[in-house]
Amino acid sequence: MLEGARSRLKAWIVTGIGTAAAIAVAGVLGAFEAGHAQVPVLARAGPIETGQWLLQPVKAYVSAEKYVYGTLRKPGTKALVFEVDMTNRTAQSTKDYFDLVQATRPPLDPATKPYIVLTRDSTLSPELHPGMTERMAYVWELPEGGAVPASLGLTVMSKIYKQRDNLYGLPGWFNPSPVGTLTIPVAPDTGGQP
């Protein structure tokens, strides 16, 4: 009886120590830090490197022109435009830039999707080719009556390359994660595109 209780106690202690050791090792290796790691603040001057892209922020402004880069502005809205020089760092033409920058705070809801235009000739979201820098405009809609924000907060996202994904065994870019946040002053509407 007493013998049984002692061995049971011993078993409890051994498993307890084992668990504590495992948690401690995981903690040392950084398992609990990933969740609340601080996202760095990026310099506005750039360049910003993500997995696939090299970004050079240019400017942000509000426009009430009828056509913003060839696209008719919806009535009751004005356009918040963020222009950025983008260079494809991969070896393949791609248009994987839809979630590259995300608005972080008011007046833009992070869920609102911008449309993306090649400023060279207003083509909507074309593929960008390896190593060829192009100026792109991310255009969000703002309510026409609302105040013009003083600055635009953005989260820049990056992805990692996998030689073989788990589903098709093909190479690709996966697992988006934030690189940092960026704040760009917004130029007020000057009646045209600056």
Next chain:
Amino acid sequence: MMRKLANLILLLVAVAFCYGLQISKPHYGDLIGPIPVRGKVGDTIVGRSFEVRAEKLEFARKLETDRFGETKVLTTGGVWAVVTVAFAARAESTSVAVASWRGPTGLTYDHTERLSFVNNGFLPVTVDPGLPRKARLVFEVSPAEAGNATVLISNKLLAALDSQAEISIGPVAVLSDGFPVGTVDTLDLSQPIDGQPK
């Protein structure tokens, strides 16, 4: 004791064998990839469902085309490479939708999407047996990747286990500014292709 040792050795042999298989055998992505059919400019390359012959290669700094009756000029940060090709279907009607330009260093430039408003004479091209058609393939490439390139043409994206024409573009002489010899300033794409019935 001997038995335990024999088991351990057997296990190690099995691990080594599996590792050997993993590193020496082609991966799934390679196995289901497109099947290349190679040729040069001027050769007729015969794939499973279509034939293609590259007839002419031109380089231009700017392209000009018509859009809703007005002239639209397309500029580029690199150089435009325009390949005039003749397509023919084999046994049944087919469409050819995908082309890319693979430079000598392996950089791959997909067919431009900036001409998607023009629907005649560019990809995607529908071809019927006995009715060959010509088309222009237009790529926006870096001047450094213009020579010794390969043009890849297939029916569709991810042409798994289907033939992909690979046309090798020979060496291209370059000028001191890095542009290929014979690069024209503006190439007018609204002109009909030579020999193409209207």
